[in-house]
Amino acid sequence: MVNLFDSSSIHPAALDLGKLFEARGFELSLVGGPVRDLFLGSAALDLDFTTNATPDETLDVARDWADAHWEIGREFGTIGLRKGEAMIEVTTYRAEAYDPDSRKPMVAFARKLEDDLFRRDFTINAMALRLPNLELVDPYGGIQDLSAGILRTPGKPEDSFSDDPLRMMRAARFVSRLDVDPSADLVAAMTDMAERIRIISAERVRDELIKLINGDNPRRGVELLVSTGLADSVLPEIPALKLETDAQHHHKDVYEHSLTVLMQAKDLETDDGPVPAPDFTLRFAALMHDVGKPATRKLDGTGAVSFRHHDVVGAKLVKKRMRALRFDNETIKNVARLVELHMRFYGYGEAGWTDSAVRRYVRDAGEQLERLHRLTRSDVTTRNKKKAQRMAHAYDDLERRIDELAEQEELDSMRPDLDGQQIMRILGIDPGPMVGKAYNYLLNVRLDEGSLGEEEAERRLKEWWASSDDS
Numbered sequence: 473m474v475n476l477f478d479s480s481s482i483h484p485a486a487l488d489l490g491k492l493f494e495a496r497g498f499e500l501s502l503v504g505g506p507v508r509d510l511f512l513g514s515a516a517l518d519l520d521f522t523t524n525a526t527p528d529e530t531l532d533v534a535r536d537w538a539d540a541h542w543e544i545g546r547e548f549g550t551i552g553l554r555k556g557e558a559m560i561e562v563t564t565y566r567a568e569a570y571d572p573d574s575r576k577p578m579v580a581f582a583r584k585l586e587d588d589l590f591r592r593d594f595t596i597n598a599m600a601l602r603l604p605n606l607e608l609v610d611p612y613g614g615i616q617d618l619s620a621g622i623l624r625t626p627g628k629p630e631d632s633f634s635d636d637p638l639r640m641m642r643a644a645r646f647v648s649r650l651d652v653d654p655s656a657d658l659v660a661a662m663t664d665m666a667e668r669i670r671i672i673s674a675e676r677v678r679d680e681l682i683k684l685i686n687g688d689n690p691r692r693g694v695e696l697l698v699s700t701g702l703a704d705s706v707l708p709e710i711p712a713l714k715l716e717t718d719a720q721h722h723h724k725d726v727y728e729h730s731l732t733v734l735m736q737a738k739d740l741e742t743d744d745g746p747v748p749a750p751d752f753t754l755r756f757a758a759l760m761h762d763v764g765k766p767a768t769r770k771l772d773g774t775g776a777v778s779f780r781h782h783d784v785v786g787a788k789l790v791k792k793r794m795r796a797l798r799f800d801n802e803t804i805k806n807v808a809r810l811v812e813l814h815m816r817f818y819g820y821g822e823a824g825w826t827d828s829a830v831r832r833y834v835r836d837a838g839e840q841l842e843r844l845h846r847l848t849r850s851d852v853t854t855r856n857k858k859k860a861q862r863m864a865h866a867y868d869d870l871e872r873r874i875d876e877l878a879e880q881e882e883l884d885s886m887r888p889d890l891d892g893q894q895i896m897r898i899l900g901i902d903p904g905p906m907v908g909k910a911y912n913y914l915l916n917v918r919l920d921e922g923s924l925g926e927e928e929a930e931r932r933l934k935e936w937w938a939s940s941d942d943s
Contacts, residue, residue, distance in 0.1 A: 490603025
């Protein structure tokens, strides 16, 4: 054991808690991700500790010190605490394993720190700092692996993944987040045991997928899921894209294209702009935008390939997959909308759009407009520089026109010139479907022609009503 840190590197709450446990005769160590992140030069407000104290003893030591506490994880040996802005979990030394047919771990408490570290997922997370003396405990070479950029397990990866199959997803997540290289035996174990991920709840898989997509190099994480076969169970639409490459190169490699779009979309995020990094909705839409192509692929008489309506089909597939992964309805709606609209822009440069078409583009995108801008730009992966420049200039022009129209008409909050109450008064009708039809008629007139003023809008409404079959 060595001491590599001074007290200024550690969150004050960790040192205070360590002194409390020491005074009561218990061991306490900062463990896992927070220790790893200290070596990477970053700090975390979520602090994980391990101790030889039981959950009851932990509560007895820390209850009065903490601002709040909770016992949701008590059966697994974990007590949650909050001290100021710091979120803390204290877990009794333990070892855990999964029953082959179970989604939940069976918990057994361990006797010493080294045993607890051995059960952890990867060596870079199997390090601890004994508190309050800041002694580093690294029995499985975590510092060396972190320095070398290698991801491996403390013991055999097969045993680790058998204990908790979600660790295979976590491996892909750390490859994405830390840009490390998985060891050969780790990859082999993931490949052999990929189907075991199916015993894990959709919610836990979803949470790891979000972290993977939001990593610094999500392409590498997705590639690991696909190459090991994990994606076949978790995100089968992505490996299916590999089937879309043909020997005659009638079209681009859709799988590689999708990974490129993902990374290009990531690069268009900004820390202080309308789409701050990391943005899962944008990134996941970029990855999934072409998943409708396998189902819509057709060859014409010349051998050319088309994917007619793959945007609409893809949006439906995205909804189905995200529901299976238990995403919330808002995220599902937003990602699917981006996938559905990602082809809308094409043709703008050649044919040009009327102001009405630009208004509709903005109206249909709604709150996803800024993400749609970035997705559309990211979707250009051609090696033809002139074509790429032409597409970029065309989209520059579209954004300029959107800005001009927004200034003129407050496009974001566009409404017809008459509201529902006025429509009912003018037409002499009661609330019902016809009010909605009249409203939509006036909204389309507004989109096509701009504001008419109430007097002209009333005249148009009466003309429409007179010619309507329902009048």
